[in-house]
Amino acid sequence: MKKALLAFVFLAQAATFSIAKESAEETKQDVARHRAMAAAHEAAAKCRESGKGEDVCNKELQAACKGLAIGKFCGMKHEH
Template identity: 80%
Template sequence: MKFMKKSLLAAVLLAQAAMFSVAAESDKETREDIAKHRAMAAAHESAAKCREAGKGEAVCNKELQTACKGIAIGKFCGMKHEH
């Protein structure tokens, strides 16, 4: 009987440890995701300022692509609008 209680307690503790490990990894992934969104937002803000400065769309899109390299999917930093 004592062995079963100890085994059950060990299983519960192991499950809790695994749950905390997954939660910590999830928090890390969430922080990384937030950082990528902020980086993409900053790149898009720079692209808007580039256009406000009178630079051409091709120039500003090239700067956007450079700023977004490695953080977003696609040619337009994860976002494209019509025009």
Template identity: 90%
Template sequence: MKKSLLALVLLAQAATFSIAKESAEDTKQDVAKHRAIAAAHLAAATCRESGKDEDVCNKELQAACKGLAIGKFCGMKHEH
């Protein structure tokens, strides 16, 4: 009985934490990260439009995204 009650309490706590809203500051930081990632991708598109090689543009993208997103393509990669 005690184990069941403990499990129920832990489950309730987990549910409470999972539905908690993020703070306004967290939202502001998230938006800023998305804008920075978008700017890096826009720069990569501009790089490719200028006629530069894909490898050169990818290296610039990687440098611009360092610490922003997951993966060497700034959290996003499309097929070629």
């Protein structure tokens, strides 16, 4: 039992230390991705305000977010 507990503690510490802080460049890239996603969502909102249909605006959103976020709704989906 003591060996198992010791192994667990060691594993937990190793996992904690293996999670490296992101570099300043990685943070900069992350911020840029968030801003790009926000801009794409703002454009989608304006698209809907203009009277265009949801399907049209979703396609524009998907095109704007290609490679930025996970999923077809640019990392966000809300209830309709």
